[in-house]
């Protein structure tokens with residue numbers, strides 16, 4: 001899929017450029033982008049944007065949760081925010097999503113965690129050593145961006161600042177683009193198949 005490759009290359013390139021900005025600037029971008037994914041009032045986060053659920057987003061949400069179930073990986077929606085962020089795959093080997101996320105946020109975060117499962121869990125078992133966490137985060141978020149673009153969901157600001165943050169903290173690792181394309185294609189196909197199944201019901 002040409003568009004997946006193009007979007008992966010673009011987000012990694014843009015993130016590399018953004019990583020030369022100051023840490024404060026990158027963090028500001030990230031915080032702004034995070035708010036759009038959240039729909040509850042917490043001390044840190046103001047009210048998000050899509051509390052009213054549009055039926056298309058709801059359909060996408062259901063299809064994405066089905067894609068999580070198709071991995072065979074346990075799924076939990078947790079009321080407590082994980083110390084690792086809005087979602088978690090490692091270290092417990094289950095996918096956790098924070099209940100404070102709006103539907104768009106849950107879709108985006110679930111895709112990120114499926115990307116970890118696909119690249120660093122299921123296939124990860126075949127490696128003798130795991131790549132460092134900052135490398136895995138860059139890979140999972142680049143895949144998330146490419147998948148969201150295929151699903152017409154815009155998470156550019158979030159993804160570019162998240163990856164830039166990882167590059168800034170670690171220096172860039174060389175990512176195997178073919179591996180990323182492979183992961184993104186599998187996830188897109190799974191979600192789209194689930195959406196088609198909904199319309200055929």
Ligand SMILES: [Zn+2]
Pocket residue numbers: 112116136137140
């Ligand atoms: Zn991650």
